[in-house]
Amino acid sequence: MNYKLADRVNKIQPSFTLQMATIAAEMRARGEDVINFSVGEPDFNTPRHIINAGKEAMDQGYTKYTAGPGMIEFREAICDKLKRENGIDFTKQNILVSNGEKQSLSIACQALFGKGDKVLVFRPYWVSFPEFIHLADAEPLLINTVDKNNFEPDFEDLLSKDLKNVKGLIMNSPSNPTGGIWREEAIVRILKIAKENNWTIISDECYERLVYDDEFISTEKINRDHNINTTVITCLSLSKTYAMTGWRIGYSAGPREIIKAMAKIQGQATSCANSIGQKAGIEALTGSQQCVDEMKTAFKKRRNLIVGLLNELPDVSCAIPGGAFYAFPNLGKYIGKKGNGKLLKDTFDISEYILESAKVVTVPGDGFGAPGHIRFSYATDSETIKEGIERVKSALEGIV
Numbered sequence: 001m002n003y004k005l006a007d008r009v010n011k012i013q014p015s016f017t018l019q020m021a022t023i024a025a026e027m028r029a030r031g032e033d034v035i036n037f038s039v040g041e042p043d044f045n046t047p048r049h050i051i052n053a054g055k056e057a058m059d060q061g062y063t064k065y066t067a068g069p070g071m072i073e074f075r076e077a078i079c080d081k082l083k084r085e086n087g088i089d090f091t092k093q094n095i096l097v098s099n100g101e102k103q104s105l106s107i108a109c110q111a112l113f114g115k116g117d118k119v120l121v122f123r124p125y126w127v128s129f130p131e132f133i134h135l136a137d138a139e140p141l142l143i144n145t146v147d148k149n150n151f152e153p154d155f156e157d158l159l160s161k162d163l164k165n166v167k168g169l170i171m172n173s174p175s176n177p178t179g180g181i182w183r184e185e186a187i188v189r190i191l192k193i194a195k196e197n198n199w200t201i202i203s204d205e206c207y208e209r210l211v212y213d214d215e216f217i218s219t220e221k222i223n224r225d226h227n228i229n230t231t232v233i234t235c236l237s238l239s240k241t242y243a244m245t246g247w248r249i250g251y252s253a254g255p256r257e258i259i260k261a262m263a264k265i266q267g268q269a270t271s272c273a274n275s276i277g278q279k280a281g282i283e284a285l286t287g288s289q290q291c292v293d294e295m296k297t298a299f300k301k302r303r304n305l306i307v308g309l310l311n312e313l314p315d316v317s318c319a320i321p322g323g324a325f326y327a328f329p330n331l332g333k334y335i336g337k338k339g340n341g342k343l344l345k346d347t348f349d350i351s352e353y354i355l356e357s358a359k360v361v362t363v364p365g366d367g368f369g370a371p372g373h374i375r376f377s378y379a380t381d382s383e384t385i386k387e388g389i390e391r392v393k394s395a396l397e398g399i400v
């Protein structure tokens with residue numbers, strides 16, 4: 001065939017977590033009894049009143065393009081939500097609705113960063129962050145975190161780096177993959193360093209409502225309360241809070257000029273977010289929030305269950321994650337040992353060994369820049385968690 005793909009394609013990695021989900025689906029299709037801890041979405045269905053709002057939207061003819069930045073009534077509902085839940089004042093000109101927060105994050109990078117720019121990403125990172133930056137022709141600069149400290153930034157590492165061409169950073173608290181939540185003082189420090197260096201912060205807060213022990217505080221709220229005045233783009237999603245991953249609705253809130261630039265890029269890529277999802281989104285944000293509380297209560301129970309079980313495994317330690325639906329235990333003690341006669345060099349090998357011998361799908365931490373760790377999603381029911389960890393236990397006992 002006579003074509004040549006653009007270099008851009010080779011610069012990025014395929015979505016690694018989606019690959020793990022595909023492996024699980026293929027094994028199931030072959031009739032194998034597989035337990036999947038790689039899932040990155042709530043196992044609950046979208047709450048009924050939100051589904052009904054989507055159906056009504058179609059019946060009422062909301063099946064056409066909407067305003068590029070999002071329906072006015074949806075953007076107003078978002079402003080009300082940001083005021084009510086997060087204590088931040090915005091107007092609709094500060095809001096851009098996108099086809100999932102993934103698009104929000106990606107176009108934020110494209111609007112803000114370009115060739116020659118560096119963007120800080122904290123390791124362990126969600127697999128897509130470095131790729132959003134690559135797609136914007138910029139370069140990620142990885143900064144370590146301290147696992148004992150909720151995976152907060154390792155400021156010594158940050159300040160030891162050559163920061164000359166850095167233009168911004170992406171942060172994600174609560175985090176995928178660690179579930180860790182940064183304390184307010186760490187966020188204040190990051191905001192201040194960003195202000196001194198004129199960096200823009202992209203704050204991915206898609207797990208804001210899945211916070212189990214403390215109150216969640218948005219980075220922009222901290223920015224305003226402390227009068228730091230750093231430029232922050234807050235990116236949010238309906239996917240995790242309302243179990244709406246397939247509806248593809250996310251949004252960004254930030255300074256008008258940046259939001260306008262992002263809308264310009266989005267307008268030439270996908271026009272607008274889907275109209276039915278936006279109507280359902282209005283119901284999600286303005287309707288009863290009982291569904292969110294119920295899902296959160298279920299996730300918290302499962303978190304306590306899985307963390308307890310993981311810590312009972314031989315040579316495994318797991319911190320209690322404050323949010324999201326991931327546990328991120330350390331299995332580093334198994335590296336260098338053998339499973340099924342094969343040397344386990346890293347967590348890719350350990351995950352593969354667990355998959356082969358226990359039919360349990362996990363996500364190796366090496367894929368998130370976190371050697372030694374493995375991500376277990378607990379977006380699955382308690383019985384499956386018990387059975388899955390029991391199988392992992394038998395697999396680990398076979399390692400010599």
Ligand SMILES: Cc1ncc(COP(=O)(O)O)c(C=O)c1O
Nearest residue numbers: 040100101102126176237239250
């Ligand atoms: C950290 C993080 N940010 C953003 C997203 C994207 O969410 P959305 O479904 O709104 O695109 C995800 C989804 O897995 C995520 O884990």
